[in-house]
Amino acid sequence: MTDTASKQFDIDTDIITLTRFILQEQQNVKSATGELTILLNALQFAFKFIAHNIRRAELVNLIGISGTANSTGDVQKKLDVIGDEIFINAMRSSNRVKVLVSEEQEDLIVFPGGGTYAVCTDPIDGSSNIDAGVSVGTIFGVYKLQEGSTGAISDVLKPGRELVAAGYCMYGASAHLALTTGNGVNIFTLDVQIGEFILTHKDVKIPQTNKIYSLNEGYFLKFPGYVQEYLTDLKKDNYSLRYIGSMVADMHRTLLYGGIFLYPTLKLRLLYESNPMSFLMEQAGGLGVTVDGDRILDIIPKSIHEKSSIAVGSKGEVERFLKYVNKK
Ligand code: AHM
Ligand code: MG
Numbered sequence: 001m002t003d004t005a006s007k008q009f010d011i012d013t014d015i016i017t018l019t020r021f022i023l024q025e026q027q028n029v030k031s032a033t034g035e036l037t038i039l040l041n042a043l044q045f046a047f048k049f050i051a052h053n054i055r056r057a058e059l060v061n062l063i064g065i066s067g068t069a070n071s072t073g074d075v076q077k078k079l080d081v082i083g084d085e086i087f088i089n090a091m092r093s094s095n096r097v098k099v100l101v102s103e104e105q106e107d108l109i110v111f112p113g114g115g116t117y118a119v120c121t122d123p124i125d126g127s128s129n130i131d132a133g134v135s136v137g138t139i140f141g142v143y144k145l146q147e148g149s150t151g152a153i154s155d156v157l158k159p160g161r162e163l164v165a166a167g168y169c170m171y172g173a174s175a176h177l178a179l180t181t182g183n184g185v186n187i188f189t190l191d192v193q194i195g196e197f198i199l200t201h202k203d204v205k206i207p208q209t210n211k212i213y214s215l216n217e218g219y220f221l222k223f224p225g226y227v228q229e230y231l232t233d234l235k236k237d238n239y240s241l242r243y244i245g246s247m248v249a250d251m252h253r254t255l256l257y258g259g260i261f262l263y264p265t266l267k268l269r270l271l272y273e274s275n276p277m278s279f280l281m282e283q284a285g286g287l288g289v290t291v292d293g294d295r296i297l298d299i300i301p302k303s304i305h306e307k308s309s310i311a312v313g314s315k316g317e318v319e320r321f322l323k324y325v326n327k328k
Pocket of ligand 2: 125126273
């Protein structure tokens, strides 16, 4: 038998695209209806479209502020507004999403028409970094609507452990999508030439430990004493500090290299930051807890923009942090 082209020219002619991957996953689940597949397809379109706008931002005057503020009074960047609109349109037109919570929208959106899913998103997280060309990302979490629901706030005020899919798309040198549907974590890289996300990191597992910590240490004096003690001890152990200030980029590094990411004070949002990231990390073998040591995924949210503290990453590193929590 002659060599295949793949062997002859050392080029993979049988790549796994995200579309192929999610269709395969659907076929592996006997009870699957195909609804989540359509929703994931709409999500990947939103990521490609947002990535396209971020790539050309400087060239077509898309950097800078929009002159508006979001629900919490944060100044919005032009790309925050565009990313939000792209995301909303993609979810609405999929006809599979009934409820949408976005960081950029004060109230939850209930779409007319069909849909059996609720989606929570920060369409462009870390947008304060955009003008400097630093990586930003979209964070998302997907819930199934409650039985008989026609779309209500109770469809998203659920503990993160009930997520059916979650992840992020990081827009950097290239777009990277980390996805879990509750069956491990896979990372896809956008090939701009063929317009497809390609599976590049299969069944990713976070290293159990690594001496890297990631947080805004400028707020050290605001942290509880036991957190200060923990941080001081990490320094004695020669840990490296890495902090980009874009949660998606900091989580991406943590997922691949291991370590711990902390935001000990209240800023990050439970529904579309802490929950999807903790779900993803647990699926990769890591852990996510609050600064009080409670598992993030067990928190029952009371409001859609609720904040939580977070310590997330390698199991061994989070467990080390928990020893200090227990001493408090
Ligand atoms: P945003 O949703 O307004 O972009 O804020 C979230 C971002 C995260 O990406 C990042 O981890 C954190 O805020 C950085 O905050 P700080 O500047 O306080 O370190
Ligand atoms: Mg954010």
